Amino acid sequence: MARAATTSDVFNAIAEPQRRAILVVLRSGEQPVTELAQQLGMTQAGTSKHLRVLREVGLVRDRKLGKQRLYGIEARALRPVHEWTGGFERFWNESFERLGAYVQDLKKARRRSN
Amino acid sequence: MARAATTSDVFNAIAEPQRRAILVVLRSGEQPVTELAQQLGMTQAGTSKHLRVLREVGLVRDRKLGKQRLYGIEARALRPVHEWTGGFERFWNESFERLGAYVQDLKKARRRSN
DNA sequence: TTGACACATGCCCATATAGGAATATGATTC
DNA sequence: GAATCATATTCCTATATGGGCATGTGTCAA
Numbered sequence: 627m628a629r630a631a632t633t634s635d636v637f638n639a640i641a642e643p644q645r646r647a648i649l650v651v652l653r654s655g656e657q658p659v660t661e662l663a664q665q666l667g668m669t670q671a672g673t674s675k676h677l678r679v680l681r682e683v684g685l686v687r688d689r690k691l692g693k694q695r696l697y698g699i700e701a702r703a704l705r706p707v708h709e710w711t712g713g714f715e716r717f718w719n720e721s722f723e724r725l726g727a728y729v730q731d732l733k734k735a736r737r738r739s740n
Numbered sequence: 741m742a743r744a745a746t747t748s749d750v751f752n753a754i755a756e757p758q759r760r761a762i763l764v765v766l767r768s769g770e771q772p773v774t775e776l777a778q779q780l781g782m783t784q785a786g787t788s789k790h791l792r793v794l795r796e797v798g799l800v801r802d803r804k805l806g807k808q809r810l811y812g813i814e815a816r817a818l819r820p821v822h823e824w825t826g827g828f829e830r831f832w833n834e835s836f837e838r839l840g841a842y843v844q845d846l847k848k849a850r851r852r853s854n
Numbered sequence: 855t856t857g858a859c860a861c862a863t864g865c866c867c868a869t870a871t872a873g874g875a876a877t878a879t880g881a882t883t884c
Numbered sequence: 885g886a887a888t889c890a891t892a893t894t895c896c897t898a899t900a901t902g903g904g905c906a907t908g909t910g911t912c913a914a
Contacts, residue, residue, distance in 0.1 A: 641755035642902085646824070653828065659861060672903060674862055693860050693911050701831030708825035710760070714767065715822065717815030756872085773891060786873060788892055807881050807890050 636703050639683040644668060645676050649685065649699060658694040750817050753797040758782060759790050763799065763813060772808040 640646055647666050651657060657665075663673040677697055680686040684703040689696045754760055761780050765771065771779075777787040791811055794800040798817040803810045 637757075637760070638755045641752045643751075644902090646751070649828070653831070660859095669904075670861070671863085671905080675902080678862080690911090693858095695861065699828070699831060701828040704825045704828050705832055708822060708829065711818045711822035711825065714763070714813070714815040714818050717767070717813060718819055758872090774889095783874075784891070785875085785893085789872080792892080804881090807888095809891065 634683075636683050636685060636707055639679055639685060640704075640707065642676070642679075644672075645680055648673070648676055648680065649704075652686065652697060652699040656689070656696040656698040658691075658696055660694070662697065748797075750797050750799060750821055753793055753799060754818075754821065756790070756793075758786075759794055762787070762790055762794065763818075766800065766811060766813040770803070770810040770812040772805075772810055774808070776811065 640649070644666065648662060651662060651665055659673055659677065660670060662668075662677075663670045666673070668676075677686060677688075681688060681697075684700055686697050687700050689698065754763070758780065762776060765776060765779055773787055773791065774784060776782075776791075777784050780787070782790075791800060791802075795802060795811075799814055800811050801814050803812065
């Protein structure tokens with residue numbers, strides 16, 4: 627099988643650098659597609675496609691305004707990623723705990739090899 | 741072009757569910773490949789491949805112990821992801837600020853359409 | 855209606871997968 | 885050295901992608 631579809635979940639959606647760039651720009655407010663494209667040096671079509679992916683995983687919302695379509699960020703969708711990585715926080719914050727785990731690993735390994 | 745190589749950065753590496761699963765298991769201590777594979781219902785070869793990707797982006801470290809090779813988590817590599825998503829935290833935490841931004845968007849849009 | 859403008863989609867292609875199967879590499883023990 | 889166990893790698897295939905390009909769709913104005 628090939629890799630999972632980007633449209634399937636947020637983790638895949640933000641794996642693409644350009645899409646992350648889009649989200650960063652959108653942090654400062656809603657933007658129409660063309661302005662996004664110009665600001666990021668991307669094609670209109672390409673931008674539109676990326677926006678579609680972002681929309682499908684719930685990372686952006688769109689709102690029609692005349693001819694244009696304003697895209698805005700829906701940051702809540704990023705929360706699962708933040709929380710998932712946060713589940714590893716202690717490993718880079720508390721060196722004591724880290725050391726403890728390491729020692730336990732050593733013991734476990736020794737046990738295993740006997 | 742195709743999608744960026746998974747080996748290129750951490751965002752891509754953790755886009756794959758099985759790799760995330762591996763990291764979660766490793767949180768409880770170092771593990772040899774076979775045990776990881778068994779615990780996650782994956783092939784030995786498949787597990788080995790995923791571990792290689794994780795190693796190349798610095799998410800795991802390996803240590804030889806006899807015949808086996810123990811893999812351990814290197815959680816620091818997840819920090820950039822945590823921090824990047826954290827940059828959007830205010831959008832889901834502070835409803836006031838969110839509301840403010842929304843109003844600003846409306847103004848900006850109105851300006852644009854005139 | 856006809857243009858013009860803003861976006862979205864469809865088509866095509868080169869590429870990087872992830873997974874399965876078989877095999878190679880490494881280390882240990884007899 | 886031979887057999888064995890633990891991993892890694894190679895070869896293969898089906899698939900999903902991202903980007904370029906052309907075209908479709910929707911909206912507004914004259």
